[in-house]
Amino acid sequence: NAGVTQTPKFRILKIGQSMTLQCTQDMNHNYMYWYRQDPGMGLKLIYYSVGAGITDKGEVPNGYNVSRSTTEDFPLRLELAAPSQTSVYFCASSSDQPQHFGDGTRLSIL
Amino acid sequence: KQEVTQIPAALSVPEGENLVLNCSFTDSAIYNLQWFRQDPGKGLTSLLLIQSSQREQTSGRLNASLDKSSGRSTLYIAASQPGDSATYLCAPKDDQTGANNLFFGTGTRLTVIP
Numbered sequence: 001n002a003g004v005t006q007t008p009k010f011r012i013l014k015i016g017q018s019m020t021l022q023c024t025q026d027m028n029h030n031y032m033y034w035y036r037q038d039p040g041m042g043l044k045l046i047y048y049s050v051g052a053g054i055t056d057k058g059e060v061p062n063g064y065n066v067s068r069s070t071t072e073d074f075p076l077r078l079e080l081a082a083p084s085q086t087s088v089y090f091c092a093s094s095s096d097q098p099q100h101f102g103d104g105t106r107l108s109i110l
Numbered sequence: 111k112q113e114v115t116q117i118p119a120a121l122s123v124p125e126g127e128n129l130v131l132n133c134s135f136t137d138s139a140i141y142n143l144q145w146f147r148q149d150p151g152k153g154l155t156s157l158l159l160i161q162s163s164q165r166e167q168t169s170g171r172l173n174a175s176l177d178k179s180s181g182r183s184t185l186y187i188a189a190s191q192p193g194d195s196a197t198y199l200c201a202p203k204d205d206q207t208g209a210n211n212l213f214f215g216t217g218t219r220l221t222v223i224p
Contacts, residue, residue, distance in 0.1 A: 004153070033211075042114065042199065042214035043154075058211065090153055097203070098144055099212065101153030 002026045006091050006102035013081040013109050021076040021105050023091030031094045032074040034058075034066065036087040037104075043090060049074055081109045112137045112204055114215035122221040123190055131185040131218045133200035138181050140202040144212065145174050145185050148197045157198075158185070190222045 007022045035043040045058030049068040065077045092099040113136040142161045146154040158174040160167040173186040201212040
């Protein structure tokens, strides 16, 4: 019962570095999502995908990129890390609803 | 843009008490609304999904109600237990977008005291 798996769980980056947050799901879901959760705030949608090869922007896409080459994987890339990107990142997937969430990646930019 | 507010932000109750968590949203044109639970350091777990045509949805000790026209939903937890301690988030689904995009409130942090 893996569900949605996110790696890494924790990461510290320096300003200007790049990294990819990995997300994979084993439920054959068409929809996948990336959210960020800042302290005391609700989750905000960064990008989403309705199927392999199809991605679209959410509410807060600036500074991020995504790709969806397979049904299972939906990586999120930070090209030039900035302190404002310090957050907890959640990946989710669904066939319709409800969405199933991973345990998150806690990212700090120093 | 949908704005979601949850009151109270934090709640502490003794074990066994019944409690109500509140959620309000600004755009009543929703398709459905979900209640999630989030444990510290973990992702979200879906508790209840209530369709816009429904007024209530129940699962065990949990009951969610929806008043779409007034932009309100409540989550009722009966006979609370320490294991219910978590943050509870509500998330309406926008009726106007094709994908299953959700708008999240900031949550209510519940502590049930043994």
